[in-house]
Amino acid sequence: MVVAMPRKNPAELLPSATPVRFVAEDASAVDEHDGYAEPPGDRLRKAYRLMVIGRRFDTQATALTKQGRLAVYPSSSGQEACQIGCAMALGPADWLFPTYRDSVALVARGVAAPEVLTLLRGDAHCGYDPAAVRVAPQCTPLATQTLHATGLAYALRRRGEDAVVMALAGDGATSEGDFHEALNFAAVCDAPVVFFVQNNGYAISVPLEKQTAAPALAYKGIGYGVRSEQVDGNDAVAVLSVLDAAVAYARAGHGPVLVEAHTYRIDAHTNADDASRYRDPAEVQRWRAADPVRRLEKHLLERELLSAEEVERFRADAEQYAADVRAALNTEPSLDPLSLFDNVYARPTRLLTAQRAQVAAELKEES
Amino acid sequence: MTQLSMAQALNAALRDAVKDDDRVVILGEDVGALGGVFRITDGIAADFGDDRCFDTPLAESGIVGFAVGMAMGGFRPVVELQFDAFAYPAFEQITSHVAKMRNRTRGAVALPMVIRIPYAGGIGGVEHHCDSSEAFYTHTPGLRVVTPGSAQDAYDLLRDAIDSADPVVFMEPKNRYWTKESVSFSRDSAPMDQAVVRRPGRDVTLIAYGPMVATALETAEAATAEGWDVEVVDLRSLSPFDDVTVSASVRRTGRAVVVHEAAGFGGYGAEIVARVTEQCFHYLHAPVLRVTGLDIPYPPPKLERHQLPHVDRILDTIARLQWQDQPVVASA
Numbered sequence: 001m002v003v004a005m006p007r008k009n010p011a012e013l014l015p016s017a018t019p020v021r022f023v024a025e026d027a028s029a030v031d032e033h034d035g036y037a038e039p040p041g042d043r044l045r046k047a048y049r050l051m052v053i054g055r056r057f058d059t060q061a062t063a064l065t066k067q068g069r070l071a072v073y074p075s076s077s078g079q080e081a082c083q084i085g086c087a088m089a090l091g092p093a094d095w096l097f098p099t100y101r102d103s104v105a106l107v108a109r110g111v112a113a114p115e116v117l118t119l120l121r122g123d124a125h126c127g128y129d130p131a132a133v134r135v136a137p138q139c140t141p142l143a144t145q146t147l148h149a150t151g152l153a154y155a156l157r158r159r160g161e162d163a164v165v166m167a168l169a170g171d172g173a174t175s176e177g178d179f180h181e182a183l184n185f186a187a188v189c190d191a192p193v194v195f196f197v198q199n200n201g202y203a204i205s206v207p208l209e210k211q212t213a214a215p216a217l218a219y220k221g222i223g224y225g226v227r228s229e230q231v232d233g234n235d236a237v238a239v240l241s242v243l244d245a246a247v248a249y250a251r252a253g254h255g256p257v258l259v260e261a262h263t264y265r266i267d268a269h270t271n272a273d274d275a276s277r278y279r280d281p282a283e284v285q286r287w288r289a290a291d292p293v294r295r296l297e298k299h300l301l302e303r304e305l306l307s308a309e310e311v312e313r314f315r316a317d318a319e320q321y322a323a324d325v326r327a328a329l330n331t332e333p334s335l336d337p338l339s340l341f342d343n344v345y346a347r348p349t350r351l352l353t354a355q356r357a358q359v360a361a362e363l364k365e366e367s
Numbered sequence: 368m369t370q371l372s373m374a375q376a377l378n379a380a381l382r383d384a385v386k387d388d389d390r391v392v393i394l395g396e397d398v399g400a401l402g403g404v405f406r407i408t409d410g411i412a413a414d415f416g417d418d419r420c421f422d423t424p425l426a427e428s429g430i431v432g433f434a435v436g437m438a439m440g441g442f443r444p445v446v447e448l449q450f451d452a453f454a455y456p457a458f459e460q461i462t463s464h465v466a467k468m469r470n471r472t473r474g475a476v477a478l479p480m481v482i483r484i485p486y487a488g489g490i491g492g493v494e495h496h497c498d499s500s501e502a503f504y505t506h507t508p509g510l511r512v513v514t515p516g517s518a519q520d521a522y523d524l525l526r527d528a529i530d531s532a533d534p535v536v537f538m539e540p541k542n543r544y545w546t547k548e549s550v551s552f553s554r555d556s557a558p559m560d561q562a563v564v565r566r567p568g569r570d571v572t573l574i575a576y577g578p579m580v581a582t583a584l585e586t587a588e589a590a591t592a593e594g595w596d597v598e599v600v601d602l603r604s605l606s607p608f609d610d611v612t613v614s615a616s617v618r619r620t621g622r623a624v625v626v627h628e629a630a631g632f633g634g635y636g637a638e639i640v641a642r643v644t645e646q647c648f649h650y651l652h653a654p655v656l657r658v659t660g661l662d663i664p665y666p667p668p669k670l671e672r673h674q675l676p677h678v679d680r681i682l683d684t685i686a687r688l689q690w691q692d693q694p695v696v697a698s699a
């Protein structure tokens with residue numbers, strides 16, 4: 001492992017005192033973004049379009065659980081600025097390490113929707129080839145993937161590849177040991193990895209105040225020597241700006257970055273969860289008013305970076321996208337039970353060969 | 368042929384692997400300048416550079432999870448988890464990710480990596496330094512689990528493990544580290560999946576692995592005085608299990624005893640007994656018996672001799688194989 005760099009100055013690692021913000025909840029511009037540049041208009045328009053599609057994908061997936069087409073769906077409604085921001089900040093050679101809640105980020109990264117939903121539909125654990133799309137399998141254990149992201153970032157840098165790895169985590173995951181081990185490893189070996197925490201207020205039912213006593217989750221980077229930042233996670237302009245800067249910082253060889261986005265999950269943990277047992281409806285209403293999609297839309301319209309026609313067109317695109325997702329998910333998948341034995345080991349063991357024959361015989365009997 | 372201890376043989380295997388394949392990297396706590404607490408990585412960082420053998424922060428889950436990422440990035444990590452019971456923080460990474468990545472990704476991402484765990488007792492270690500944790504790993508589909516019983520096997524199995532396309536949990540019997548033997552580097556041994564008959568015999572098969580291979584061989588010698596001709600099978604690979612070699616031996620002898628240091632209840636020996644019974648039932652003159660560690664937390668050093676299967680205990684168990692007073696004869 002590369003010899004540790006000279007100790008960093010703590011002041012350079014500290015996050016801003018309040019979350020970085022460009023656009024207030026009423027869509028007016030605010031100057032709470034010291035040192036960060038506003039992304040160009042075409043980039044913001046692209047973000048808006050992806051957010052509209054992402055929101056529609058999310059409502060479509062939730063609807064598919066009600067129809068029994070998906071086994072489960074963890075909604076990220078309300079987190080679109082984060083979901084789109086992390087995907088847009090990465091280049092084609094970079095890697096994304098998502099969690100189960102980050103399906104919209106995968107869609108924004110360009111993974112085909114049916115492949116994204118393969119896991120949640122119950123067809124296979126991962127519907128896409130991670131190496132081909134540079135997206136790790138969506139991780140269900142908490143924070144374990146942050147270590148994989150760190151190891152891969154280190155490996156890619158050692159191979160001379162100009163690639164950054166983005167590891168996604170929720171607020172609950174920041175309490176897991178692996179999250180802390182990953183920050184520590186990344187800092188010690190100077191790995192180009194961006195830890196992006198979407199603090200949506202709850203780990204299933206446990207609110208943030210019972211999760212941590214830290215001033216903000218962003219402060220968790222300091223102790224490890226990791227540069228940290230916090231951002232308004234419902235302000236797409238700010239999320240893009242901060243993540244662009246974080247990726248550039250890591251790419252330039254300065255080491256890892258931790259970004260905490262303050263956001264909110266509007267829906268329950270999954271469709272199987274009853275959020276009314278632990279959340280005040282008034283709180284949800286307050287956060288609905290902070291909706292990231294509407295906020296960006298209004299901001300762009302007011303600044304004439306977006307036209308009413310474009311808004312209509314993007315919504316129509318999103319409807320078409322949802323219709324395609326529906327159509328794809330309404331077809332019955334063709335699953336081969338014998339494929340269960342294919343990828344346990346590089347070559348099946350005797351034991352697996354025997355069990356494969358047993359299942360094959362059972363299938364023959366059934367047919 | 369060179370006289371080497373098992374520790375030296377493992378060191379030679381690591382050196383040769385690092386020399387032969389640029390992708391091989393060694394990482395873990397203390398593996399660099401110190402050369403490992405057991406000196407298995409002695410001098411490798413000095414001879415091959417810090418990027419081939421390096422110290423990591425002290426965090427077992429971190430070491431394994433980081434190695435997962437390195438394997439995804441095209442390297443072949445060999446990680447050292449310093450002691451059996453200190454490997455438990457990495458258990459989630461090993462079972463949820465190392466074992467499953469190939470399967471989760473339907474073959475798109477493989478994780479060729481080796482997790483070295485010094486295990487088992489007999490060295491007078493204090494608490495948490497002498498667990499036999501093999502059953503946790505053998506119960507996890509997707510992992511290969513191997514354990515050498517000799518210096519020669521240590522060299523061969525470690526080279527094979529590093530070459531393996533699948534992740535391997537490599538369990539090193541600590542109490543054998545310092546035993547010297549002639550070691551050849553020709554790599555013409557049995558393949559990694561294969562068990563080996565270490566000593567042929569007609570009357571009973573002793574099935575052992577890792578630290579108990581030497582004890583089983585010692586028992587076999589002692590048993591001749593009792594009129595028993597004991598065959599010793601060294602499993603080498605615990606997962607996959609070599610049914611062919613084991614069954615062939617038990618069918619020849621008609622009697623079998625499984626020996627391991629780990630607690631018996633729910634242990635790896637139960638799997639062997641079940642498999643032997645299923646496949647050799649009509650050849651058996653007696654039930655397949657086990658000699659295992661006691662079903663207690665690993666005892667403090669001054670009491671560990673009661674935990675470890677020893678020659679007398681194994682001989683007593685062999686004596687119980689005269690089921691229904693059957694004479695001891697060679698079977699067909």
